[in-house]
Amino acid sequence: xxxxxxxxxxxxxxxxxxxxxxxxxxxxxxxxxxxxxxxxxxxxxxxxxxxxxxxxxxxxxxxxxxxxxxxxxxxxxxxxxxxxxxxxxxxxxxxxxxxxxxxxxxxxxx
Amino acid sequence: xxxxxxxxxxxxxxxxxxxxxxxxxxxxxxxxxxxxxxxxxxxxxxxxxxxxxxxxxxxxxxxxxxxxxxxxxxxxxxxxxxxxxxxxxxxxxxxxxxxxxxxxxxxxxxxxxxxxxxxxx
Numbered sequence: 001x002x003x004x005x006x007x008x009x010x011x012x013x014x015x016x017x018x019x020x021x022x023x024x025x026x027x028x029x030x031x032x033x034x035x036x037x038x039x040x041x042x043x044x045x046x047x048x049x050x051x052x053x054x055x056x057x058x059x060x061x062x063x064x065x066x067x068x069x070x071x072x073x074x075x076x077x078x079x080x081x082x083x084x085x086x087x088x089x090x091x092x093x094x095x096x097x098x099x100x101x102x103x104x105x106x107x108x109x110x
Numbered sequence: 111x112x113x114x115x116x117x118x119x120x121x122x123x124x125x126x127x128x129x130x131x132x133x134x135x136x137x138x139x140x141x142x143x144x145x146x147x148x149x150x151x152x153x154x155x156x157x158x159x160x161x162x163x164x165x166x167x168x169x170x171x172x173x174x175x176x177x178x179x180x181x182x183x184x185x186x187x188x189x190x191x192x193x194x195x196x197x198x199x200x201x202x203x204x205x206x207x208x209x210x211x212x213x214x215x216x217x218x219x220x221x222x223x224x225x226x227x228x229x230x231x
Contacts, residue, residue: 002154033212037155044221045147045155050210056217088155092211097169099145099209104154 003028004089006102013110016079020105022072022089028100032092034072036065039086039104048087049074081109112136112220114206119225126196130225132189132206137218140164140184145209146191148202149224158204159191174200196229203227 005023012018022034034052037045047056049065052072062077072089089102118130130146146158159180160169168180179192189206203224210219 033210035210039155044205044223045207046221047210047219050215050217050219051213054217056219086154090157090209098171099157099160099169099211101147101155101157 002103003093003096003100004091004102006087006089006105008103009106009108011108011110012079014079014081017075017077018079018107020074020087020089020107022074022102024070024072024091024093024100026070027095028070028091028093029067029072030070031094034065034067034089034091036072036074037088037090038083039088041085045088079109083107084109112208112218114208114220114222116204116206116222116225119204119227121228121230122196123231124196124198124229127192127194128196128227129193130191130204130206130227132191132222134187134189134206137208137220139182139187142208142215142218143211144180144182144189145207146180146189147205147207147209147221148200149205150199150202153202156202161189193227196227198229201227201229 036049039045052067053065086104093100113135115133145160161180165182177195181190205224206222
């Protein structure tokens, strides 16, 4: 049972917009910065979003992050088949003294 | 170019105590907290441990607290994970990672390719 709750799967057609939610609590998302990773099969995770809504260099602006209260959202527009992957949210939990990660969301491009 | 390279994995017997290493290059290692994250076969990511930039503060997941010890040698640009009392459910790919937890990381982020630990008798 993960401290952060993500939907197990989402799907959408190419070109559409999709969002992935990440629900936490006042000791983690409500207090600290959220990050998001993309993991393609057989590869190490790749950072998409850090500090709630910032993109590392090289990440296209069709990926965006937002946060409200104790929930965060990863959104991407113009879905591509290459976006099929697992997506994880994460944050520092001040009460636990630990990095907490969501269980991951598998994106399927129909 | 920021690079992290893990080593020390392999097939080990239950109850043994292997040590994983992670060599860092391309950045000022002593400035950043470091993490170990693992992924069991077919499962999601699981954060394992964090060590502060100076090595004085360590944090652990409940699943490994008391069995694993994270440490670093800033003079060698190296991160370590000493594992004890290994169990079958410790079988996973272990990643060394910089995770930008706050603005002090200045957007620095990197993961190694991982090293596989298989616990089997």
